Amino acid sequence: MSNWSPSAQIDTLKRRAQFMRTIREYFHQRDVLEVETPCLSHGTVTDVHLDAFSTKFYFDQCGEEIDLYLQTSPEYAMKRLLASGSGPIFQICKAFRNEAAGHLHNPEFTMLEWYRPGFDEHQLMVELDELIQVLLSTEPARKVSYQQVFLSKLNIDPLEVSLKELRARVSDFSNDEWLQHEGKDALLQWLFSCHIEPTLGLNDGDWEPCFIYDFPASQSSLAKINQNDPRVAHRFELYFKGKELANGFYELQDAQEQRNRFEKDNRARQKSGLPLRPVDENLISALEAGLPDCSGVALGLDRLFMIAEERGHIEQVLSFDYSRC
Numbered sequence: 074m075s076n077w078s079p080s081a082q083i084d085t086l087k088r089r090a091q092f093m094r095t096i097r098e099y100f101h102q103r104d105v106l107e108v109e110t111p112c113l114s115h116g117t118v119t120d121v122h123l124d125a126f127s128t129k130f131y132f133d134q135c136g137e138e139i140d141l142y143l144q145t146s147p148e149y150a151m152k153r154l155l156a157s158g159s160g161p162i163f164q165i166c167k168a169f170r171n172e173a174a175g176h177l178h179n180p181e182f183t184m185l186e187w188y189r190p191g192f193d194e195h196q197l198m199v200e201l202d203e204l205i206q207v208l209l210s211t212e213p214a215r216k217v218s219y220q221q222v223f224l225s226k227l228n229i230d231p232l233e234v235s236l237k238e239l240r241a242r243v244s245d246f247s248n249d250e251w252l253q254h255e256g257k258d259a260l261l262q263w264l265f266s267c268h269i270e271p272t273l274g275l276n277d278g279d280w281e282p283c284f285i286y287d288f289p290a291s292q293s294s295l296a297k298i299n300q301n302d303p304r305v306a307h308r309f310e311l312y313f314k315g316k317e318l319a320n321g322f323y324e325l326q327d328a329q330e331q332r333n334r335f336e337k338d339n340r341a342r343q344k345s346g347l348p349l350r351p352v353d354e355n356l357i358s359a360l361e362a363g364l365p366d367c368s369g370v371a372l373g374l375d376r377l378f379m380i381a382e383e384r385g386h387i388e389q390v391l392s393f394d395y396s397r398c
């Protein structure tokens with residue numbers, strides 16, 4: 074028997090509509106242009122940790138079927154608008170990631186993404202913090218570097234630790250054999266997600282939003298490298314109540330460097346037995362034409378609304394989760 078009824082209660086969906094209206098008003102008051110970009114693309118993300126949905130298009134002008142991909146984020150298309158002179162822009166849209174569904178993830182989800190020419194990542198963190206305060210009535214967020222949080226919580230310097238030392242530290246928490254065959258970044262991400270992320274911003278029993286910034290350069294394929302410390306990149310993430318909410322960058326502008334990073338991703342995909350993904354040539358061309366100095370951030374609105382509603386499962390804030398679509 075099919076379950077035709079909504080995942081969320083109608084009253085919840087009414088509050089969600091007001092939540093979205095508040096977000097739009099926040100940006101309209103700041104003269105940030107709302108835009109729409111396609112959900113389908115000829116190119117897609119190459120990141121080894123992201124999987125895009127693909128589909129076949131049978132009516133291309135070339136006369137042959139071609140692969141198209143559902144966007145995992147509107148980032149590439151929005152950067153094309155920025156390179157065309159759009160100025161500051163934001164978008165509320167659907168994004169799609171072919172990952173296991175659970176209490177924090179639905180394969181189709183709603184994302185807020187915006188870009189600020191002339192901002193570095195710290196200026197954008199201030200604006201994101203202001204938006205979170207408006208939506209959730211929080212106190213100002215804490216800011217801690219990636220290096221600092223590893224040192225304080227696990228007594229590891231993630232920028233200096235050797236692979237051997239890191240594997241030994243991981244073995245303190247898990248005997249899973251597969252972990253002993255992973256590289257440094259995979260092990261750092263495992264430690265971060267399992268043993269740091271769940272308690273970020275927890276202070277004497279109270280939660281506060283927490284920014285983590287200066288991620289390792291090897292984990293930041295779309296961000297500028299820090300000129301003062303090339304071990305890290307201008308990337309940040311926002312966490313609240315044990316949930317990752319946002320991921321932002323001081324955006325890379327160098328087209329050749331971006332292509333090199335995409336190709337490096339594909340080599341890593343091939344090594345891991347994953348399918349290669351086509352580089353988004355439109356993005357590369359936009360970077361060659363000239364992306365303005367800017368920062369951008371993507372914010373998961375379903376998770377954010379879960380917090381606002383004090384709900385434990387993402388399906389409780391969606392009209393229809395993937396099992397009912």
